[in-house]
Every structure is written in C-alpha cells, then in structure tokens.
Amino acid sequence: MSAGDGKGYLSERGWRSWAFTLDHKRIGVMYLCTTIFFFLLGGVFALLLRLELLSPQARYFSNHAYNVFFTLHGAMMIFLFIIPAIPSGLGNFLIPLHLGARDVAFPRLNLASYWVFVAGFLVIVGSLVAPMDTGWTFYTPYSAKTGAAVTTLSLGVFLIGMSSILTGLNFIVTIHKLRAPGMSFLRMPLFLWSMYATSIIQVVATPVVGVTFLLLAAERVLGVGFFDPAKGGDPVLFQHFFWFYSHPVVYVMILPAMGIVSEVIPVFSRKPIFGYKAIAYSSLAIAFLGFLVWAHHMFTSGMSPLANAIFSFMTFFVAVPTAVKVFNWIATLYRGSITFEAPMLYALTFIFLFIIGGLTGPFLGALATNVQLHDTYFVVAHFHYTMMGGTVMGFFAGLHYWFPKITGRMLNEKAARASWALIFLGFNVTFFTMFFLGVRGMPRRYAEYLPKYHSENVVATIGSVILTLGILAMVWNFVQGLRSGTPAPGNPWRALSLEWQTPSPPETENFHEIPLVTDWPYGYGTKKA
Amino acid sequence: MNSIQSFGAASGEAGKVDAVFLLIAVICGFFFLLTQGLLVYFAVRYRRRAAGRDNETPRITGNHLLEIVWILVPTIVVMAIFYYGWKVYSDMRIPRPGAAEVHVTGKQWMWEIRYPGGRTAINEIRVQRGKPVKFLLSSSDVIHGFYLPEFRVKMDAIPGRITSLWLSPDRAGTFAIHCTVYCGDGHSNMNGSLIVMEPAEYAAWERGAAEAGRADEPLPKRGERLVGASGCLNCHAVSGKEKIGPNFSGLFGSKVPLEGGTTVSADEEYLRESIVDPGAKVVKGYPNVMPTYKTSMKAEEVRAVVEYLKTLR
Numbered sequence: 001m002s003a004g005d006g007k008g009y010l011s012e013r014g015w016r017s018w019a020f021t022l023d024h025k026r027i028g029v030m031y032l033c034t035t036i037f038f039f040l041l042g043g044v045f046a047l048l049l050r051l052e053l054l055s056p057q058a059r060y061f062s063n064h065a066y067n068v069f070f071t072l073h074g075a076m077m078i079f080l081f082i083i084p085a086i087p088s089g090l091g092n093f094l095i096p097l098h099l100g101a102r103d104v105a106f107p108r109l110n111l112a113s114y115w116v117f118v119a120g121f122l123v124i125v126g127s128l129v130a131p132m133d134t135g136w137t138f139y140t141p142y143s144a145k146t147g148a149a150v151t152t153l154s155l156g157v158f159l160i161g162m163s164s165i166l167t168g169l170n171f172i173v174t175i176h177k178l179r180a181p182g183m184s185f186l187r188m189p190l191f192l193w194s195m196y197a198t199s200i201i202q203v204v205a206t207p208v209v210g211v212t213f214l215l216l217a218a219e220r221v222l223g224v225g226f227f228d229p230a231k232g233g234d235p236v237l238f239q240h241f242f243w244f245y246s247h248p249v250v251y252v253m254i255l256p257a258m259g260i261v262s263e264v265i266p267v268f269s270r271k272p273i274f275g276y277k278a279i280a281y282s283s284l285a286i287a288f289l290g291f292l293v294w295a296h297h298m299f300t301s302g303m304s305p306l307a308n309a310i311f312s313f314m315t316f317f318v319a320v321p322t323a324v325k326v327f328n329w330i331a332t333l334y335r336g337s338i339t340f341e342a343p344m345l346y347a348l349t350f351i352f353l354f355i356i357g358g359l360t361g362p363f364l365g366a367l368a369t370n371v372q373l374h375d376t377y378f379v380v381a382h383f384h385y386t387m388m389g390g391t392v393m394g395f396f397a398g399l400h401y402w403f404p405k406i407t408g409r410m411l412n413e414k415a416a417r418a419s420w421a422l423i424f425l426g427f428n429v430t431f432f433t434m435f436f437l438g439v440r441g442m443p444r445r446y447a448e449y450l451p452k453y454h455s456e457n458v459v460a461t462i463g464s465v466i467l468t469l470g471i472l473a474m475v476w477n478f479v480q481g482l483r484s485g486t487p488a489p490g491n492p493w494r495a496l497s498l499e500w501q502t503p504s505p506p507e508t509e510n511f512h513e514i515p516l517v518t519d520w521p522y523g524y525g526t527k528k529a
Numbered sequence: 530m531n532s533i534q535s536f537g538a539a540s541g542e543a544g545k546v547d548a549v550f551l552l553i554a555v556i557c558g559f560f561f562l563l564t565q566g567l568l569v570y571f572a573v574r575y576r577r578r579a580a581g582r583d584n585e586t587p588r589i590t591g592n593h594l595l596e597i598v599w600i601l602v603p604t605i606v607v608m609a610i611f612y613y614g615w616k617v618y619s620d621m622r623i624p625r626p627g628a629a630e631v632h633v634t635g636k637q638w639m640w641e642i643r644y645p646g647g648r649t650a651i652n653e654i655r656v657q658r659g660k661p662v663k664f665l666l667s668s669s670d671v672i673h674g675f676y677l678p679e680f681r682v683k684m685d686a687i688p689g690r691i692t693s694l695w696l697s698p699d700r701a702g703t704f705a706i707h708c709t710v711y712c713g714d715g716h717s718n719m720n721g722s723l724i725v726m727e728p729a730e731y732a733a734w735e736r737g738a739a740e741a742g743r744a745d746e747p748l749p750k751r752g753e754r755l756v757g758a759s760g761c762l763n764c765h766a767v768s769g770k771e772k773i774g775p776n777f778s779g780l781f782g783s784k785v786p787l788e789g790g791t792t793v794s795a796d797e798e799y800l801r802e803s804i805v806d807p808g809a810k811v812v813k814g815y816p817n818v819m820p821t822y823k824t825s826m827k828a829e830e831v832r833a834v835v836e837y838l839k840t841l842r
C-alpha cells in the first residue's frame with residue numbers, strides 16, 4: 001500500500017485484503033454490500049407483509065408471524081440499512097476523496113467500527129432463535145414482557161450504535177483536520193456539510209439509545225422496575241428515551257441523502273447550486289432543532305396538553321430549514337442545461353417524493369389532526385415517502401452517480417432508466433394508497449383488518465410487486481455493470497468536486513498529489529448572471 | 530361487525546377536526562402544486578436541447594431577497610397551521626359539562642367496559658345520541674390505543690395510569706373502536722364497537738339490561754350471544770382456522786393436553802373453570818394470556834356459555 005503506485009484500490013485480491021484493510025474506500029464498499037444485503041432482506045419481509053394484507057383475514061400466516069415480519073422489516077430497514085448505508089457506506093468512500101485527503105483521520109478505528117457493526121448484526125441474527133414481535137420501537141411494557149429474545153437484541157442494537165458513534169467521531173475529526181490546502185469550510189461540497197451535521201447527531205444522540213436498551217435489558221433480566229408501574233416505574237418514560245434518540249436519527253437518515261442530491265442536481269443542470277450557504281447552514285439547523293421535537297411521536301400518550309402544544313410548535317420549526325433546501329434545489333434547475341441520466345432521475349425523484357412526504361408532515365404536526373392520524377396507515381405512508389421516497393431514492397442517486405468511481409465501470413443507462421420507471425410507478429401506487437387507508441382509519445401493525453379497507457390494500461400490494469420488479473432490475477443492472485460495464489473515465493459526468501479529479505477507481509491513497517483547492521466545487525456556468 | 534357505518538364525522542368536534550384537515554389540505558395542496566409544478570416545468574423547459582452548449586448557463590449562485598421570502602413565508606404558514614391544530618385540540622380536551630363517565634380497561638385482547646352503575650361489558654359500549662360521554666382509560670397489562678375513527682379521537686390506555694377522552698355523538702349507529710398501540714398477537718383483533726342509541730332506545734336498554742337477560746331465551750342461545758358480545762371470538766374460533774386460543778368446535782368431551790404433560794377431559798366443570806380462572810389449566814401450545822371473566826360474567830351467564838359450547842360438537 002504505497003502512495004501513488006498507480007494501481008486502483010481494487011487491484012489487491014483475496015479476503016484478507018478486505019477483512020484487514022485500512023483503506024476507507026474498501027471499508028466503504030464493505031458497508032455498502034452489507035447494508036444493501038439487509039435492504040433486500042428487509043424488502044423480502046415487506047413483500048410478505050403485503051402478501052398477507054391481500055386478504056382481510058390472516059390467510060397465509062398467523063397473526064404472530066405477521067407481527068414478527070413487520071418487526072424484522074422495520075428493525076432491519078432502520079438499524080441495519082438506512083442509518084448506516086449512506087454515512088458509513090458512501091460516506092466512508094467519499095469523505096476523504098471529497099476533502100482531498102488520503103484517508104480518514106483514524107483508519108484503524110474505521111475498520112474496528114465496521115467489525116463492531118458486523119458483531120452487532122450477528123448478535124441480532126442470534127436473537128432470532130426467539131423471533132421478536134415488538135415493532136422496531138420496542139415499547140415497554142410489551143417489550144419487557146414478551147417471550148422473544150429482546151435482551152439479546154438490545155445488545156445487538158447497542159453494538160450497532162457503538163459502531164455508529166465511532167464512525168461519527170472519525171468523520172468529525174476527519175472533516176476538521178484533513179481538508180486539502182485551500183479548502184475552507186465554505187468551499188466544502190454540500191455532501192460534506194450534511195455528513196458533518198449527521199455525525200454530530202450520531203455522536204450526541206446514539207448514547208441515549210444505548211442507555212435505553214441497557215435499561216430495558218436490566219428490566220428484563222434483573223427485574224428492575226424503570227418502566228413497570230407495578231414497581232413504581234413509568235411505561236411512558238421508555239418512549240421519551242426512545243424518541244429522544246430516534247427522532248434526531250430520522251435526520252441521520254435524511255440529511256446524507258439531501259447531501260447527495262445537492263451534489264447531483266448542479267452537475268446535471270450545469271449550474272452552481274443555488275443558495276449554498278442556506279443549504280449548508282440549514283443542515284446544522286435541522287440537526288439542532290431535531291433534538292427538540294421528539295415528543296411529537298407521543299401526542300396521545302397522556303402528556304399534558306401544554307407539553308403537546310410546545311412540542312407541536314417546535315416541530316413546525318424544523319419544517320422551515322427543510323423547505324429552504326427544497327426551494328434551493330428547484331431554483332438550481334432554473335435556466336440550467338439539464339440532462340436526465342439515472343443519477344439525475346433519482347435526484348429529481350427524491351425531490352418529488354420528499355415534497356409529498358414533507359407536505360404530509362403538517363397533518364401529523366398539527367395536534368387536532370395528529371390525534372386522528374397517529375398510528376394509522378397515514379403515518380406508514382408518510383414515513384415511507386420520507387424514508388424510502390427520500391433517503392432511499394437519494395441513496396440510489398448516489399449509487400448510480402458514484403458507481404463509475406467505485407467500480408471503474410459504467411452502468412447501462414437504458415436499463416437504469418427502465419428500472420427507475422418501475423420503481424417510481426410502483427412506489428407511488430404502493431404508498432400513496434396508504435394515505436387513503438390512514439385517513440379512513442386503518443391502524444398500522446394490523447395483520448387483519450375490516451373488509452371496508454380491502455380494495456386499497458389490494459392496490460398497495462400490486463404496487464409493491466411493481467416496485468420489487470424495479471428494484472430487482474436495478475440490482476441486475478449493477479451486477480451486469482460490475483461484470484461487463486465499459487471502463488469508466490476518471491470524470492464521466494464532468495463534475496468539479498475532487499473525487500472526480502482522480503482515476504476511476506481511485507488508487508489506494510486517492511491522489512498522486514494532494515490537490516490545492518482554489519474555488520468551491522460548483523463553478524458551473526459561463527455567462528455571469 | 531357488519532353494521533359499521535361510513536367514515537363521515539359522527540360528532541361536532543370531529544367536524545372541527547375535519548375542518549383543520551381541510552385547511553391543511555388546501556395549504557399543502559397549494560404548495561404541492563407550486564413546488565412540483567416548478568420542478569417539472571423547469572426540468573422540461575431547461576432540458577439540454579443541443580449537445581455542446583452545456584456550459585452556457587447563467588452563473589446564479591443565490592438571491593438574498595428570494596431566500597428571505599422563502600424562509601418567512603413557510604414560517605408564517607406553519608405557524609398558522611400550528612395555531613389551528615392546537616386551538617381545536619385544546620377545545621377538544623375539555624369535556625362538555627354533564628358528561629357520563631365510562632371506564633374502559635384495555636386487556637390483551639379486548640376492551641372491558643364498566644358503566645357508572647357497575648354493569649360491565651366487553652368490546653361493546655352503548656351511549657346516547659346527543660349526550661357527552663367521558664371515557665376513563667386504563668390498562669391491565671401493556672399499552673393499548675383507544676381509537677374511534679369516526680370521532681377523530683384516540684388516546685393511549687396505559688397501565689398504572691388513568692387517561693381520558695370524551696366525545697358527544699351526533700348520529701345514532703354503530704362505530705368502530707380499534708386498538709392502535711401494538712400489543713401482541715391479538716392486536717389487530719382488538720376491535721370493539723360504540724353503539725350510539727336514540728335516548729328512548731337507550732333508556733329501554735338500560736331498563737332491560739338491568740333484568741339480567743331475557744327470561745324466555747334458551748340457555749345455549751343466550752350463551753351464543755354472550756360469546757359474541759364478550760370478546761371470546763377475538764381469540765377463539767367456532768369453526769375454521771385456529772386463532773390465538775383453541776378452537777371451540779369439538780371441544781366439549783374431548784381430551785385436552787395441558788402444559789406439563791397431563792391431560793384433562795373437557796367436561797362442564799373444566800369449561801367453567803377455564804372461563805373464570807383461565808390460568809389454572811393451560812392448554813399445551815397456547816400462551817397463557819386469557820383474562821378471567823370472574824367479575825364480568827355472572828354465574829348463570831357462565832352456565833349459559835357452557836351450554837352453548839356443549840352444542841359445538
């Protein structure tokens with residue numbers, strides 16, 4: 001591993017060259033493969049759920065099996081896919097390249113955090129001997145009573161949280177210390193700003209979930225009554241702890257995807273990003289405000305109306321920096337010279353679907369309508385629009401955008417567009433339908449439902465089949481590209497950020513010479529406005 | 530539950546929630562059209578027409594006035610939405626004076642109702658049209674969510690605590706009650722109904738119900754009615770696919786394997802005991818989750834249920 005040996009980082013072979021690598025790019029790739037695996041597995045569970053919901057009665061599985069499936073689906077998608085995928089996967093690969101650095105600040109810690117993550121999911125797999133049925137939210141007292149292996153699972157989540165803290169710390173230090181000469185904070189690509197904000201949330205919030213799961217384990221194993229009213233505990237306390245972590249973590253899920261979109265939109269419009277500073281600072285504002293709104297998940301848990309009012313008020317404030325980002329992206333398109341390669345299609349899809357996710361937020365933020373819609377399919381639709389329509393589409397944009405850089409090969413553009421079309425169609429058919437179910441009162445986590453909800457459920461299931469076909473086509477395209485794609489030039493999209501100023505795939509230490517940065521990475525456009 | 534009504538608002542307060550919903554829908558609909566419209570319009574209008582001209586775009590990096598506008602406008606709009614959401618909500622939290630109080634206890638997996646006079650019921654709440662009623666909610670095991678979609682209200686039922694909810698039904702009819710906080714295997718079967726009766730009808734029911742059933746009704750018939758009304762069928766099936774508990778059909782007279790390896794023959798005494806003290810003999814392979822009916826069923830009602838079960842050979 002000598003600097004500038006001219007060979008791509010992928011040239012070394014054998015499993016040891018991966019398992020013990022200190023190269024941030026390889027660690028990033030390992031994270032990507034692992035998390036994509038869990039995305040597909042979580043998707044299988046989603047399909048099983050939709051299959052069961054084809055009929056109002058539990059026809060194919062028992063209620064219990066359904067409950068296990070939605071728990072596995074949710075928990076995997078959240079803890080094993082969406083939280084780590086962009087930060088630890090694409091983030092690891094890109095942060096040093098974006099900064100003009102040779103690696104992250106602590107390469108060994110980086111490798112350690114990957115293996116802690118793997119240990120975490122192995123523990124979780126081990127806990128499946130007694131499948132959990134708590135939902136990914138683990139509310140007490142149910143989670144303290146159910147027979148499933150919640151204690152083992154807590155340990156797994158604890159380890160995964162630890163890995164996430166280590167990665168976050170590593171990124172913060174890297175961004176502070178390893179920027180190439182000339183790269184001031186205000187010359188950083190917006191992806192770095194979003195990763196910076198994300199890392200802060202991870203470091204500050206994740207310890208809380210660690211503690212929460214320790215308390216839950218103590219309750220189950222030692223019989224301590226933190227949450228048990230019979231012992232003077234408070235069952236709702238768990239929800240406060242849980243959401244104090246899990247609400248900010250919603251922004252760990254979405255901010256990195258916003259970062260990707262902020263990279264892709266300017267490149268494919270050949271325009272500088274509109275309102276750079278507003279986008280950069282709004283990431284920090286979201287990170288900060290995200291800590292003040294956790295109890296908006298708990299408006300029906302018996303909190304005082306005053307507390308509800310305060311949390312509802314704060315919730316609406318997060319909407320503002322988010323709206324600012326959306327307006328800026330759209331303004332970037334104005335008078336551009338736009339092309340629609342797959343990364344751009346997914347970035348535009350992100351904006352389109354995220355707007356729907358975002359505009360259904362006020363229904364849940366306003367108290368009167370929250371009480372009506374909370375814990376119904378309206379919420380299921382809303383969070384799939386933000387998490388899958390937002391984050392996952394941003395992730396797909398990033399995968400298509402950086403695929404040439406990561407693998408050194410180009411994707412088949414036609415296949416990419418065809419799979420995009422299926423995904424776009426399938427997604428909307430599946431999840432838009434759920435808004436109607438929710439408004440009409442169908443509660444979430446229902447294995448069986450009243451016949452009056454039947455037709456929407458059938459439509460949603462048909463949509464999920466289309467969606468699945470699209471995702472399979474996309475995966476197939478990745479595999480084909482990897483095996484037989486045409487070799488990629490260093491800068492296929494003619495972008496200006498630093499990762500494109502090195503060959504594809506980059507060599508082990510990224511750059512022959514550390515670049516000198518003289519401008520921000522969005523200098524498109526020749527005519528002065 | 531075949532007579533569940535359509536989804537129109539069933540109380541004046543629910544109508545107010547619908548108004549807030551509509552208000553938000555109009556505002557968000559406007560911004561939806563605006564943003565998606567611009568997105569699609571720009572994407573189409575500014576697509577690259579000729580190759581090679583790709584860098585001839587204006588170098589626009591921002592516009593302070595525009596950015597201030599789109600920080601201020603959303604701020605004002607969301608504050609307005611917050612205000613209406615909060616106003617209607619806080620009005621709704623204050624019960625109208627003179628509300629009758631009904632206790633509701635969530636249990637895995639049924640709603641146990643206790644009326645002021647001490648009468649109890651399972652999964653079925655009867656109230657009068659036009660008269661406000663306040664529900665005092667609690668739970669005997671895990672958290673449940675008490676949800677009445679047509680009334681646009683919901684509140685969690687939490688062990689060790691009493692929470693409350695009130696409504697004032699405007700329409701007679703039968704309305705769904707759902708459990709919205711995940712509570713285990715029977716979560717999606719934890720449904721009940723709110724039966725809103727005309728005042729005269731309600732008074733008659735109150736009188737009639739005081740006479741402990743109908744004297745001329747044959748016991749098995751009465752048992753069948755009780756099994757339906759007491760939440761038994763949430764967990765037990767009379768025919769067809771097994772639910773959470775053992776099937777009722779063919780139960781009487783069979784040999785039942787118990788946890789611990791013994792068996793017992795399902796005679797009348799066994800059936801009676803299983804209703805009032807379900808934990809005493811737990812059937813092999815089934816979770817010990819059934820609540821006792823000791824307080825909610827009178828001895829003769831239990832007898833009627835047993836007689837009914839005997840008919841299900």
Ligand code: HEM
Nearest residue numbers: 043046049070074077082135136137387388444445446464
């Ligand atoms: C193939 C696409 C997907 C389909 C068809 C799908 C469908 C579903 C369904 C039917 C439920 C159960 C709703 C309920 O009973 O309450 C559900 C729950 C959930 N989904 Fe998805 N989903 C998909 C993708 C995703 C993705 C990509 C994520 C996040 C990254 C995600 C996160 C969740 C979460 C967190 C839950 C809640 C689980 C719980 O209630 O504990 N889903 N999904």
Ligand SMILES: [Cu+2]
Nearest residue numbers: 673708710712
């Ligand atoms: Cu429940």
